[in-house]
Amino acid sequence: MNPAAPLLRWAAGPGAAALTLAALLVLWEAGVRGFDIPRFLLPAPSDVAAEFIKDWRLIFGHAVQTVWGILAGYAAAVTFALAASMAMIRWPLVERMIMPLFVASQSVPKIAIAPLILLWVGAGAGSKVLVVASIAFFPVVINTMAGFKQVDRGLLDVFASVDATSRQTFFRLRLPYAVPYIFAGLRIATTLAVLGAIVAEWLAATDGIGYLVLSGSFNFNTARSFAAIILLAVIGMSFFGAMGAMERALSWQRAEDGATRAQA
Template identity: 40%
Template structure:
């Protein structure tokens, strides 16, 4: 109970900083009389978000669906592949350099090609998200599986523990923090990947809404969409963090 005020202070301080920044933004726009097409005030952005709420919500759901689907597929592919690479020397020598090379290719350059191959539906957006999210999860998973102390591994093998028991009881618990670190990085990249793909070719989504609004000088609407993307990224990050706490508690 004694640390409750400190906990509340830690939660409220970031909100106070954000509120102060938005207030400075509002005052600067009004002081310099900036036109809304150049830089809208936060109050105007909120008013536009209220007026365009149905359109913003519909397009946010599209982007969220693409983001979550691509992220889930990336995790489903990268986790078992990381296990194979971590425990198979041949695959590590052959696959790892190939995957590193693929990761080095700019995803912005791949987005038009993926759209050309798969069309303008949600499929190319999901593929881009998978490509963006795949490597952070893979690398952190491999690092986590190799983080178990060698002497503890040897100790378990000395009592004739099976490879599955070593994996389940030792390697996986040590790997969990690394896995969730990769997931937290990847889920923020996932939102970026969705927007990149929507910039290339889309008929819906927040990225499409940003392009449409900027082409018509509806800058407050573009800022409202950007604000929604930011909130989406933050909420997904904290959702992964919540899942991490539950998983660590379960393994303890």
């Protein structure tokens, strides 16, 4: 066995991203130092790391508030989206009534209606949760409905031939069949939930990573803003990765794909 094989596999897989990131950081550091760019305009990676180490308590404290808003808004979005999807697949009239409203709501940038949400709900946790939910629910609705409608017609005929009720057909056929589609929507919604939380914090907040980014830029502490942005990226990637792990554990399609690869 080639002793370098594990290293080559790592370099061809996750190592490629790690090496690319390391190269970009080196170029960033060298560019800032070489061109003597002012720290308030573009800090070097070493400046960002130093700022993160110095103010880690402050940064993590704000991050906790952002994560709470993301999780609460995401949970509200998923609950509403799944309930609406179940109602629409059960009663087609409901879909004809409310789906156009959902599509119209997504045609309006949330940054345009966020001030209205702040006016109605007030600045605070409630407005953040509502903004996150309003942004994150749509991909879950669309993908869930696609999954419900993609059920094989032959399977529906089999259930009808044994006089299965609508409830039995839904919970034993439509819902299991739609699980991969639902998780696809959930993964898309994770990134939108992070975006929604930051939008809400930019508009009116006294805590959170979005607030920290703005305060850092207003005070010309760009290194702090970069540290907050990097932590936000880590939060978003972790959220997305956690949803992917949940999908691999619960989705029959992922399990089936894994079994096929193992046999190959």
